[in-house]
Amino acid sequence: MSAGRLLVAERDPELLELMVPVLRLAGHRVTAARDGLQALGLWRNQPFDLVILDMVLPRLTGIEVLHEMRADTERTQSAVVMLSSLTTREEVRTGFMAGADEVLAVPFTVQALRTRVEELLAERALVGATS
DSSP states (O other): OOEEEEEEOSSSSHHHOOOOOHHHHHOEEEEESSHHHHHHHHHHHSOOOEHHHHHHHHSOOOOHHHHHHHTTTTTTOOOOEEEEEEEOOOHHHHHHHOOOOOOEEHHHHHHHHHHHHHHHHHHHHHHHHHH
């Protein structure tokens, strides 16, 4: 497992309070945001290895944040996990088309989140090592 710098943007305070400590216990440095505008500002001012975005954040949706992130060619791109309580095929497709590396359905297990975060960070480290 490699520790990563994570940004978690989630509108539900209970879910945010569940995810942040779990990811910190796994050894990650975690920054939290409660809306899309805050998340985008944090991402623009700090390097993050992985970003977890709620699809329906206030102020800017997770999809809008992701579009802005992927359009920024000056910055190193972060891996992105989108969280969605509406997991229709169309919503999952929208997440992937916007540039998400993973779309997780809410509710999810803490173990599923940790596992996918670890896999994406390992993939990122492998790609960085071979570049």
